[in-house]
Amino acid sequence: MRWGLRLLACTYVFFLVAWPTWMVVQNTFADGLTGLQTALNDPVVQHSLKMTAIVAGWAVVINTVFGVGMSLLLTRYEYPGKRMLSVLIDIPMSVSPVVVGLALLLVYSGTFGWFGKGLEANGIQIIFSTPGMIMATCFVALPLVIREVVPVLQEIGDDQEQAARSLGANAVQTFRRITLPSIKWAIIYGVVLSLARSLGEFGAVKVVSGNVVMQTQTATLVVEQKYQNFQQETAYSTAFLLAAAAVVCIIVVSLIRPKEEES
């Protein structure tokens, strides 16, 4: 019975995850390294990878800072509307990224967004440019840091923080010396998940970026475009790069984390 369940689980994961991912790898290296080389020499791909790095990088930084702040708000303070906040934070998990993109368009679009018009009049363009793409990516990856950090904060409680306060530490010192070291690994794990999620974001970014080649096109958007233009090899190679970056992040963290906990 137990063996049956194991077999079932392994088969399921194999056909759903492992095999398809492996096929991408196989297609990427079907002609040795030429596929990757062609892709990397394509200026469109080059620019898109740069865009992905910029957008994902900023989104991760913003989500980490706000994620830790929100986690503290959710665990260390009591105020009306706290549960509402907690529910709101989960919305990005359940709403389709395309909907996120459209919603941002409605607010920040320079032509019809009720907030965007005023911004555009003052020379700030959000939609069809990098800020909008960062916002969309932030939105979809918002809960990842928070959902990693909140349980840890709840588990450690606030005894240590109170002890630090009574020993003369102010809020900043308490956070830096006591809270941060305790939630360090949760933050790192949250950052890695956010990074992986941000690298792979497609729907929301496609809507708000306008998908302009060499301008607002990220790597995921290039994959789709190249695939539809029958440049399968470049599509697979770019897809491989995206997947590899995410997998490497997760592997690195899972390798270093247990060591830290032993000491």
Next chain:
Amino acid sequence: MSIEVNHINKRFGDFVALDDVSMSIPTGRLTALLGPSGGGKSTLLRIIAGLESADSGEVHIEGTEATHLPAQKRNVGFVFQHYAAFKHMTVAKNVAFGLEIRKRPKDEVNRRVEELLDLVHLTQFSHRLPSQLSGGQRQRMALARALAVEPKVLLLDEPFGALDAKVRKELRDWLRRLHDEVHVTTVFVTHDQEEALEVADEIAVINDGRIEQVGSPDELYDRPANDFVMSFLGPVTALGGQLVRPHDIDLANDGNAFGSVPGVITRIQRVGFEVRVSVRTDVDDDVVVMMTKAHARGLENGSKVWLTTAKGALTVPAMGETLPPGVLSEDMGDVEAIA
């Protein structure tokens, strides 16, 4: 007076934790806040430390108005029931924390940490992490950490509550000796009356958000202000509408003594050196009499006996809520568990 609290009120929602509490805590002494859980004693301690804020009322520490000072400016040492050790720091770093926050020179910090670790007998553990220490060692580390900043007052919130019975007893003897060495004004919260009677110079009994009585251990034991204080400080039983301590009842085989109450033995229980005899009288369901084994010789279930309150024994009119007959206060439970 080292700590003055005036007319402190504190509510948590509908629950009244402290109801107009005023109290003075003398300088250089060891004061216990004693009471049942949920009685408000920990809340009072946390308000003094600035970890909780009162709804109204004032706190003065060493003559300074501290009501609105944040915890980090009150210069009080606080020791938590569950140690609150900084898990990612070594024992030495834990103790050094308050001094490093105050930016003291390094050699002064090192010297002071060494002194304190010596004081709490943890010198050889200075490079360990708190997770590698036993509970008692962790609490001693927490105490050294609190003392490092030379606080005006030291506050301990159920400091031995999470430790097992043997370590608890060792640590409270040690705390008493430490206090005799260091002389810092100390307030500790406990629900264990034996701990308070044994360690404290002065005890404040707190119940239902009010202070029932303040006094020395002897005063409280010999002249309890009411039935609550009496029943909280040790086992009591009711005889003829009066609360009396079970060892203050004389048991006789005849009714010759003046005012003696006849009854029938319903249960005899031996716990180590003492014997507890339950007697049913016409008025009281179950009077508990405690005596040594020698005195209990010849008694058996169903024997008719006569009870009198011993000469000079303390009695308090049994009013309002008393403990259910036969069930004595907490420490008796402990004795039973050990036996």
